[in-house]
Amino acid sequence: MDLIVSLKPLFAVLISILVVPMIIWSGNRPNLREAWTFAAAGIKFLIVASMVPAVLGGATLEWTMVQVLPGAAIAFRVDAFGLLFALVSSFLWIVTSAYSIGYMRGLDEHGQTRYYCFFALSLSATVGVAFSANLLTLYLFYEMLSFATYPLVTHHQDMESRSSGRKYILYIVGSSIGLALPAMVYVYGVSGTLDFATQGIMPSSVPPAVLMALVLMFLFGFAKAGVMPFHSWLPAAMVAPTPVSALLHAVAVVKVGAFCIFRVLTGVMGADLLTGIGLGTVVCYIAAFTIIVSSLIALSQDGLKRRLAFSTIGQLSYIVLGAALLTPQGLTGGMLHIAMHAFGKITLFFCAGAIFVATGVKNISDMTGIGKRMPITMTAFFIGSLSVIGLPPCGGFISKWFLALGTLEARQYVMLVVILTSSLLNAAYFLPIVYRAFFCTAEESKFDNRMGEAPIWCLIPLKLTAFISILLFLFPQPFLDLAKLAVVQILGSK
Template sequence: MSELLTGWTSPDRALALPVTVAIPLLGIAALLLVRRNPNAREAASLLSGVALVVAVLGLWPVAGDDLRFELWTWLPGLSLEFALEPLGLLFATVAAVLWPVTTVFAAGYLRADGEHAQTRFFSFFALTIAAAMWIALSGNLVTLFIGYEIMTLATWPLVAHKGGADARRGARTYLVVLLTTSVGLLLPAIVWTWLLAGSTEFRPGGLLTGHAGTGVLTVLFALYLFGIGKAALMPVHRWLPAAMVAPTPVSALLHAVAVVKAGVFTVLKVAVYVFGLDTLGESGASRPVMWVAAFTVLAAAVVALRSDNLKRRLAYSTVSQLAYIVLAATLARDVALAGGALHMVTHAVGKITLFLCAGAIYVTAKKTKVSELDGLGRAMPWTFGAFLVATVSIVGLPPAGGMWSKWLLLLGTVDAEQFVMLAVLLVGSVLSLGYLMPITVRAFFRPPHGPLTHGEAHPAIAGPLTLTALGCVALFFAADAVLAPLTGILELP
């Protein structure tokens, strides 16, 4: 596809953007046509995922081109438009590559657990990926906001998938928090931006540069960051642990493939293209939120440390790790933004591995608590080996990709002369070691509570988590390639 695109003129190449968004929607149509055949339905989902990977990877060779595709213009400065830029390409790649992996896992998990309404499940899963592509390729704030809301509505049925009082309660919290923050805070911030700048277009150097003073920028930045509820900054994080009532493949979707990554991606994009790093740094508008992000890093890690339920521990780990990326945006330094963007990728691969492992443990051993995992590594060595590799990446140790994202974040705090934040990041990493490492220690080195009557998870379940664990290691060697597109918008050493 890349060779095909490079042979086209720029307007023709821009057609690739709406086509990329449409691929998951075409996948929904295909799986609905074969919904009565489970094998064909899952094959349609998988082939759609592979097609999306090909389409997104085909955009990399033309990442430096100014590709734009306008769908509709309402008013001057208000349009529905897709555009290709480096941060969006990174997010689209993460979502696209992890979709087929999660599809294989979901097929094995749903069958093993006897879940109902699997056609509905895969349909809304694909719709969520389409929303992720829409967000990643948005050319302005209005387009992004529409995709953001579509994603919330598309994932709500997935959170409520199991049915029952707990699922309905968790889904209600999920929907109310995300809609309240987006409509009550994010939408007013977008309208205010349009009134100030006369446009909502993402602009290198910052759309708001020269259009507002420090006080306005400070309030507006806070509106954006708390309005982007999917970034799970405290205290608007409650939707994330509430959503853990969903099946584990949905948890993986929320934490790694789409939802929270859409949140932190939007935070980074707003910092770079709406405010501009120079404007944020010189005005100090991001500093109040910086302290909130620091508090979230530590407070969520402490909650994770005290949680015995495995999915709850992983959920609060996500809240803490997302705050690293928000903190990167508030530091307003190029190297910190690079670390935040890389952490978006490394955390996605590491956290999806952890959730796939949690799902494998549940469907194979029927265990949900950390205290129940003693000795299980002897029966499930691949699962807990993958968990260990992902732990190393999340903590930020070699040889996993998380080491480089954490290193760049630390350099960012030094560059910004924010040494308290340097300490926060270091303490947060020590706490992450404390809430993740004991899980594999228990599994491999403690005697089991009773006889182990099961073996390793089914290959359709163990295979994907092994693959994503290898991805954690691959990112250790491929960090420069991941960061390469960002050189066009950031000054990196």
């Protein structure tokens, strides 16, 4: 495997930090301000995309910033898995920026300058996590993301967002300091390094009971992944403006959590080690529990965003499950699910936001007949649902397919049942929304037949992501290739 020393990962992370002063400086000229955001988002995506050929060619790009501890530096390393995640999040930042304009201006929100600043910071942190070369850098950006998203979650600055903000910080920062940090220090103590490596860095002398404790500490410590019982910050965080929920709480933040767990299981603990003592199975069952229970809770939610949030909790555990299966197909499925679910779920959130901007409706029970009012939005919603449920012709099908193959490969037949059951439950909580939106009698409908879509800035992004969801079913190659390469990098060439 080639190593290329390159500044690209550093720039990809820094670009959205550097744009913050610009955004503040042009705070009074909204068009210029948003132009800065777009410029940064575009450049970021281009930098990330420009690394794809090299990485697909089997190379890794590295940049060490500064050696802060012996054996642990603040360093970036771009491998296939990190690139996959960075690609998804930096592309969706462009789309979400467009959507933000429609949403924030459509609702005439206050504090927009602050909003764009912290959004840019959050994206820096996300890509930073994706490109981390070691656990320390990962933790650094993980925490940066926690704090950068706090002002976004509490954007409305009312009592509800205040209590949600508290819950958010308490769960996320509390668990990372209380569980992940000591586990990380312990790993450093026994192995003398924190660099992610093929098959992990844990010395064989560590007893299984300690390994078990470490795995659990990491699993719950990275609470952004929303593994139960550390999940309840996510529904609370839904008080944020919808673009925040869409990009951060369906893609960036939550997948950073899943990404971290993925990295820890594969790069720190090592697949062979975990399989050897059956720890993967334990994590599988925890994930399975989360998948089923969150889907059941989602069924009972009336707030659209809350239902989406519980759906996200379940889908995140798919990724964790994929990592915990520790087989090539399972890992591929888990990684692909990061991308596939991202596009599907962000579409759904965009739709929820568009509905709110156009009609002010938040609850599902008030959406009967909305399909006639907002046909484009609800069609996109339908496509997004299909993708999340995992039905063709949407991208979600592919990742679930690989996950299912992974369960067979690992002989975890119970997990196969879990995946299938959960898909049914997903269908049960999404499809009725679509059905009642389009098929209802005139009396039942809460809307007149006049068409009234959300502003064009809201509409284009959701069309785009819905379209891409379908496209990814037909052409999953870029992500699939990256994921397959990543599996080789993670497991070693077997």
